[in-house]
Amino acid sequence: AQTVTQSQPEMSVQEAETVTLSCTYDTSESDYYLFWYKQPPSRQMILVIRQEAYKQQNATENRFSVNFQKAAKSFSLKISDSQLGDAAMYFCAYLRMNYGGATNKLIFGTGTLLAVQP
Amino acid sequence: ETGVTQTPRHLVMGMTNKKSLKCEQHLGHNAMYWYKQSAKKPLELMFVYNFKEQTENNSVPSRFSPECPNSSHLFLHLHTLQPEDSALYLCASSPRGGRVETQYFGPGTRLLVL
Numbered sequence A: 001a002q003t004v005t006q007s008q009p010e011m012s013v014q015e016a017e018t019v020t021l022s023c024t025y026d027t028s029e030s031d032y033y034l035f036w037y038k039q040p041p042s043r044q045m046i047l048v049i050r051q052e053a054y055k056q057q058n059a060t061e062n063r064f065s066v067n068f069q070k071a072a073k074s075f076s077l078k079i080s081d082s083q084l085g086d087a088a089m090y091f092c093a094y095l096r097m098n099y100g101g102a103t104n105k106l107i108f109g110t111g112t113l114l115a116v117q118p
Numbered sequence B: 001e002t003g004v005t006q007t008p009r010h011l012v013m014g015m016t017n018k019k020s021l022k023c024e025q026h027l028g029h030n031a032m033y034w035y036k037q038s039a040k041k042p043l044e045l046m047f048v049y050n051f052k053e054q055t056e057n058n059s060v061p062s063r064f065s066p067e068c069p070n071s072s073h074l075f076l077h078l079h080t081l082q083p084e085d086s087a088l089y090l091c092a093s094s095p096r097g098g099r100v101e102t103q104y105f106g107p108g109t110r111l112l113v114l
Helices: none
Strands: A001-006 A011-016 A018-023 A025-026 A033-039 A047-050 A066-068 A074-078 A088-096 A104-106 A112-117 B006-008 B010-014 B019-024 B031-037 B044-050 B051-056 B063-072 B073-079 B087-093 B109-113
Touching: A001 A104, A011 A018, A018 A112, A033 A066, A033 A074, A033 B087, A047 A066, A047 A074, A047 B031, A066 B073, A074 A088, A074 B087, B006 B087, B010 B019, B019 B031, B031 B073, B044 B063, B051 B087
Parallel strands: A011 A112, B010 B109
Antiparallel strands: A001 A025, A018 A074, A033 A047, A033 A088, A066 A074, A088 A104, A088 A112, B006 B019, B019 B073, B031 B044, B031 B087, B044 B051, B063 B073, B087 B109
């Protein structure tokens, strides 16, 4: 069974600095997606960034980028120039690719609570 | 605003009450999901509907009854709940059939069972 592990329950970063959140996963599949979602105090789950396993190039979305190490099964999120609005719970998630109408189960880690200090 | 709405946003109910949660998506997706988020636990997938058909029931107790009348609407009917059912209930939707299946979430319903 696939599992997702976020080993940092809480992190803190100074405004304008860079922070990296860790995520590891376990799977025997070769084709899958990985996601980072952000959940601010409003509880709205917001997609931050997505990576397809077959792509070697790391995904980037403005100040957010990932370091995807497929062999190591590692998928860390780097937030550059941190802003107060980045304070939230961040969840790493795994989605197995499927075809032919099979179910699509998103597996989440337990989350990392990021605080941004002014 | 992700295009997925949920009502009500907050709900308090007694163990003998019957209530329903509603989810609506305006994204043209054809898969919808219910998740339960409890404190200190990972999100738990409860149900999956693809093209209005239930394709996943993750061993959810029968006091939770989902309904998907069309691809845009999803309900979760609640009856005789227990205090441990208090949680944030999140709805999500995603496109089906293509290679990329990103799930988009609603704002959630915070449920308190007394």
